[in-house]
Structure formats: structure tokens, C-alpha cells
Amino acid sequence: MSVKPPKQIEHIGIAVRSLEESVPFYTELLGLKLLGYETVESEKVRVAFLEIGETRLELLEATSPDSPIAQFIDKKGEGIHHIALQVDNSVERLQDLKEKGIRLIHEVPKPGAHGNLVAFLHPKSTNGVLLELCQPGKDEHHRNGE
Numbered sequence: 001m002s003v004k005p006p007k008q009i010e011h012i013g014i015a016v017r018s019l020e021e022s023v024p025f026y027t028e029l030l031g032l033k034l035l036g037y038e039t040v041e042s043e044k045v046r047v048a049f050l051e052i053g054e055t056r057l058e059l060l061e062a063t064s065p066d067s068p069i070a071q072f073i074d075k076k077g078e079g080i081h082h083i084a085l086q087v088d089n090s091v092e093r094l095q096d097l098k099e100k101g102i103r104l105i106h107e108v109p110k111p112g113a114h115g116n117l118v119a120f121l122h123p124k125s126t127n128g129v130l131l132e133l134c135q136p137g138k139d140e141h142h143r144n145g146e
């Protein structure tokens with residue numbers, strides 16, 4: 001397969017203890033536009049998306065003590081959690097990476113925020129960076145319509 005490079009940084013994920021306490025810094029002090037809130041049941045998180053140029057910041061708050069975000073904050077504190085790369089054909093791409101020995105957290109993409117399909121690569125295979133592959137879903141054009 002000829003692999004097309006990811007198109008852009010879809011978003012940067014930041015783990016926070018509280019959206020209520022952290023969002024005002026980005027909106028009121030930095031002046032970024034809040035695109036909306038969304039709960040992602042599969043990851044046990046509530047997220048806030050902020051628009052910054054062509055990309056977004058994704059603030060993530062745990063909705064349960066066994067959320068990956070709660071575990072991350074317990075271990076490392078708040079901070080940058082993942083970088084999401086926008087890709088096409090995430091299924092084929094995951095298969096290709098797996099065949100090349102890259103450790104995957106999700107072998108099959110699953111529904112994420114905004115109806116995107118998402119899958120994470122294991123940081124052990126990516127220089128310690130949790131990388132999310134993010135394939136835009138059908139409601140890509142309705143991002144702001146929450």
C-alpha cells in the first residue's frame with residue numbers, strides 16, 4: 001500500500017481535572033473559540049474543543065475514576081495527553097502499521113468525538129507520544145452545530 005502522510009494535526013489532547021476550571025483560561029484569557037462540549041462514553045471522558053487556526057485543542061476530563069484520563073492524571077498529573085493526526089483509510093493504515101511491528105492500542109478504529117473514527121498507537125512504539133489516528137466522520141461539516 002502506498003501510504004499517504006497524515007493531512008494535519010487534527011487536535012492536541014490535554015488532560016485536565018476540571019473543564020469548568022480550565023476552559024476559561026483558553027476562552028477568556030487566550031480568546032480561543034469554544035466549539036462545544038461532548039461526552040465520549042467509550043473513553044469515559046467529557047471533552048471541550050477549542051478552535052485554533054486549522055486545528056483544535058481537546059481538553060479531556062474524566063467522567064469516571066477508571067477513565068484512561070483519570071489514570072493518566074493520577075500517574076503524571078495534568079498535561080498533554082495525545083496528539084491526533086488526521087488520516088484517511090484508518091483501517092488499512094492500522095493493518096499496515098501492525099504488519100510493520102507497531103504496537104496498537106486499538107486494532108480497529110472506534111467512534112470518537114464528532115463522529116470521527118479514532119484509534120490510538122501505543123507510546124512504546126512512537127517515542128513515548130500517544131498518537132491518535134483520527135479519520136473524519138460524516139458530520140465533519142457540522143462541527144460547530146452542537
Ligand code: CO
Pocket residue numbers: 011013058082084132
Ligand atoms: Co483526541
